[in-house]
Amino acid sequence: xxxxxxxxxxxxxxxxxxxxxxxxxxxxxxxxxxxxxxxxxxxxxxxxxxxxxxxxxxxxxxxxxxxxxxxxxxxxxxxxxxxxxxxxxxxxxxxxxxxxxxxxxxxxxxxxxxxxxxxxxxxxxxxxxxxxxxxxxxxxxxxxxxxxxxxxxxxxxxxxxxxxxxxxxxxxxxxxxxxxxxxxxxxxxxxxxxxxxxxxxxxxxxxxxxxxxxxx
Amino acid sequence: xxxxxxxxxxxxxxxxxxxxxxxxxxxxxxxxxxxxxxxxxxxxxxxxxxxxxxxxxxxxxxxxxxxxxxxxxxxxxxxxxxxxxxxxxxxxxxxxxxxxxxxxxxxxxxxxxxxxxxxxxxxxx
Numbered sequence: 001x002x003x004x005x006x007x008x009x010x011x012x013x014x015x016x017x018x019x020x021x022x023x024x025x026x027x028x029x030x031x032x033x034x035x036x037x038x039x040x041x042x043x044x045x046x047x048x049x050x051x052x053x054x055x056x057x058x059x060x061x062x063x064x065x066x067x068x069x070x071x072x073x074x075x076x077x078x079x080x081x082x083x084x085x086x087x088x089x090x091x092x093x094x095x096x097x098x099x100x101x102x103x104x105x106x107x108x109x110x111x112x113x114x115x116x117x118x119x120x121x122x123x124x125x126x127x128x129x130x131x132x133x134x135x136x137x138x139x140x141x142x143x144x145x146x147x148x149x150x151x152x153x154x155x156x157x158x159x160x161x162x163x164x165x166x167x168x169x170x171x172x173x174x175x176x177x178x179x180x181x182x183x184x185x186x187x188x189x190x191x192x193x194x195x196x197x198x199x200x201x202x203x204x205x206x207x208x209x210x211x212x213x214x215x216x
Numbered sequence: 217x218x219x220x221x222x223x224x225x226x227x228x229x230x231x232x233x234x235x236x237x238x239x240x241x242x243x244x245x246x247x248x249x250x251x252x253x254x255x256x257x258x259x260x261x262x263x264x265x266x267x268x269x270x271x272x273x274x275x276x277x278x279x280x281x282x283x284x285x286x287x288x289x290x291x292x293x294x295x296x297x298x299x300x301x302x303x304x305x306x307x308x309x310x311x312x313x314x315x316x317x318x319x320x321x322x323x324x325x326x327x328x329x330x331x332x333x334x335x336x337x338x339x340x341x
Contacts, residue, residue, distance in 0.1 A: 037319035054256035058249050065287050066242055070319035073288035075252050076295045080327070105322025186255055209242055 029145040031150055034139045037070040038135060038205050039106035042089035043132065047117035052184070054078075055088050058161025064110070065195035072106060080184050097139050108145065109136045114166040118184060128154045128183040132190050148199045152191030154183055242287035246274030251293070264299040271296065285318050291324070298331070307331060 027126040040060050044051040057078070061071045078092075086092045089214075093111060100106055114129040130153070247270045255262040262270075271293040278285045294309030309327060314324040 051257060055253060058256065059251040061252075061288055062245055062249055062286070068242070070287050070317045072320065072323060073291035073295075073313070075255065076288070076291045076324075076327075079295060080323075102321070103326055105319070182257070185257075189249075205242055216246075 023196075029138075029143060031202050033108070033109035033141075033143065033145045034204075035138065036070065037072065037105070037107045038064055039072045039077065039100060039102055039104055039139075040064070040074050041092050041095070041109060041111055042074075042081075043112035043114050044089055044093050045114045045117075047114050048158045049059070049184070051120045051182075052114045052117040055182075055185050056112065056117075056130070056188050056192075059185065059192045060110070060112070063193045064200070064207070066211075067200050068203030069213075070205070072104065077104070097137070098143055101139050106139055109137050112135065125155050129188055130184055130188045132188075134195075146200065148195050150188070150191045150195045152194075154185045154187050169206055185200070193212065244274070244278035244281060245286045245289075246277055246305065247271070247287050248274060248286055248292065256261035264296040267296045268293065270298070280284065285316070287320075288313075294327075303331065303335065313318065 040057060043053045046118050051153060057074050061074055065071045081092050086095065097109070100109060112132055112134055114132045116129050118129065120127045120129060129151075131149070131151045131213075134146075134148045135144060137143065138145050238259075251262050251270060255267070264289055271289060274289055275293070290309045290313035294306045294313065295308035297309060310324050310327055314320050322323055
């Protein structure tokens, strides 16, 4: 019976942590504005973890590009903005859209706000949480054309017997191990991939590739 | 009965995940995202010299496998060449990014223009 409960918990965590895709958003405007290129502005960080912004930023290019959009090279853009008097993501998020059009030529800008980030210590486990909101804006008009929530959590409940003391010990151990590994990168990779794959309509490069496949 | 229920749950978890995956990858990515993460996580973890080596490998492997190089890879490599002072290679990589992805033209042209100005200023001094 005990085994059954453990297995149930395992299955439940798999269900929860593996696939907690955000609910579908209203995406009609992105079809109307049909951007080809997306500028990712380094994320606004509303969490206390200093690395959150750039860790999350490094997980965005791949899912967006695989969906069929040109994604401006995130680190090159970040460096360019820093050299032009915008040292932090907070300042970068305030650039006027006409400046973006003029100097970068992006069709759309993706603004990211990180809502929650990092590890939470709980009584019998540690949980890593990544939550962010993505908002895409048309550069020419300032219209919001797409919005989605990214969220992922990864609980580490290694129950090893020994009652509550044993459970706390194992939580502390896994917390230390996890903080060395930094789960947040892998977790946000999975979460952004999942959300973008499920929520973002296909962009021109993906549509062209599919058309070419169909034509063969 | 219990076993059946559990395998059903597991199956549901697995199929829910695969359903969101696209048909095939458009690009070869290799180390690109990992390098960006590393360079911010702990500067010094991915020095320009190391990035040049690893990004060049990404390009080589993409070519060997007949896949398209992901957007941003050539531009990132160009920035790394600029950081180590290899201006010709930097410009060549930026041009390559623009040739493959015309959407980058405004940004890349601006970078090339600024690089040219810097060179001329240095030459005039």
